[in-house]
Amino acid sequence: MDNWFQSKWFIRVLALAFAITLFIFVNVESNSTQSESSIPGRNSQIQTLEDVPVDIKIDSDNYVVSGVPEFATVSLEGSPALLMPMISNRSFSVFVDLNGLEEGEHTVELEHNITGNISVYIEPKTINISIEERASEEFPITVDFLNTDKLPAGYEVGDYELNQSTVMITTSRSLMEQIGVVRVYVDVEGLDSAIRNREVPINVYDSQGNELNVRMDRETVVISAEILNPSKTVPISIDTNGELPEGFSLLATSANLDEVEIFAISEVLNGIESISTEPIDLSEITESGTIEVGLALPEGVITEEVETIEVTVQVEETRTIEAMAIEEEGLAEGQEVTFLTPDSGEMELTVTGNQSLISELNKDDFQISVDLANLEPGEHSIPISINWDKLDDVTVNAEFDEVTVTIEEPQAE
Structure with a gap:
């Protein structure tokens, strides 16, 4: 045996046999793969879309329907050559056909318009819907200003104006009867200047504060509102407490300012007739002179420039x-x-x-x-x-x- 491996011809014959065996194995595998790929249906794919809009076919001038989901999940199965263009272009639709159905409760199937060698699976397959007579009514729009407590100190919301004060709502008669208020919200946090032509969405709520999904002739309105910084000028009074040391008596007090302009919301300003100084402790006064005193401003009241005033105290x-x-x-x-x-x-x-x-x-x-x-x-x-x-x-x-x-x-x- 050892003499065989030492022979050149034996080695050449063995190598040739090994090469032939390898060639036969590769050829068989290749043919097997080609055969499998030629079997119909073996290269099909499944694509699932979760946000396919659901259209409603109904006499929308006279009826409204509830219970139809906004979107459906659609699974498509077929060859990539058919699936990819359809998915890319969304060249199909999912819908419920309610034409011919009367008012009341119904169970219907979701349908599609996909044809050809594509299998379609829709979730949900069936839905429970309600058909009602359509009603239209006009409602006033109310305005709710948010974060008024976060306006700069002394500022408040003044008059406002909407480009449209009412909205036409169209929905079912039963849902129409649930409408409690139509409202827009305007955030005024941190504002110190007027709102000019801000567009805000319209919201519809029932009497319990739950938002209702109804059709409106417009989704938004435009609002303009004044942001005011009311002020008034009031006299300054000098406040003292305690008693002068023995041997002294108070002759007079006077300030370098007789009045001051204060800023606050109207509700606060209406209740203020004067502003007093911080109390001056007379027990510490032993001579006539001038002292610097702060103003005792009520909560929510500010002054623009005056923080302290000079008070002259005359002591006898x-x-x-x-x-x-x-x-x-x-x-x-x-x-x-x-x-x-x-x-x-x-x-x-x-x-x-x-x-x-x-x-x-x-x-x-x-x-x-x-x-x-x-x-x-x-x-x-x-x-x-x-x-x-x-x-x-x-x-x-x-x-x-x-x-x-x-x-x-x-x-x-």
Whole structure:
């Protein structure tokens, strides 16, 4: 055997035999494949379409029908050469033929107009439908503005106008009786300018708020609406709370603005007659001056430019100047005076007035004196005099209106 494999002729004969065997095997497989492809129907395909519209054949001028699905699922079986052009061009239709049927409930089959060597399967195959007399009626269109709470602060919807205020609805008599409202919705979120010629869809609902599918003479209307920012000018009032520290009293308050323009929706504006400031805490006021105060704006009210105002607070202060010496005037030479009341020869002054005026006053600005001229020795009650540079709206009161003194002559040596 080993000698055979060493022989060139044996190897050549073996290779030839192997090549012939391989050729016969390939030829048989090829013929088998060709035979199978030549058998009719073995290369057919099935294509399924799920969105085929369903047409309705009926006297639409007098009748309406319900229960017909908008779309049907259609499966087509046939050769690709027939299927692909039909599917690409949609050169067929699915329909229900209701001509000749009377009003009432019916069970009908979905039909098609496909001919030739194509098998057709429609789902659903049969449907339950209802035929009713057609009715037409005109309904007013109402408008519902959405997200009015999301308009910019102070803005509101004003007057609006539809290019058509009514719509003609055609449907079955029974469905017509269910109609509760015809409405359009207009979203105004974030708007600060008018709506101009916006097209919005018309919706029909029953009394429970369920949307109804009916035929209308138009599907949309055009709306224009004003977006307003109402305003009014109102006076400003100054609000205070608490009490001034001891020794102070409030003379007056005034603001650098008497009135302010405010913006809000009409319902809010109608209830506002004035705007007050944020409360000023009087317990922290110890001098006259000007402070910056915010405005206490109600909810939903804004101003365009004014955020704070300047309020001038005038405070009256009462100060006591103690130990004012009583000066003696006109005492005769050689006489001596002794103060009985007050025995110290001093008294207090009470100064009251605008804090800004009296804040700089001190003991040196006043002089208390008594006129002792031409008095005989003895006890006397003498009115006092207060000398100072008088200021408007400042009052000065002494502790005593008069003093009691004793005048003595000196004793001879």
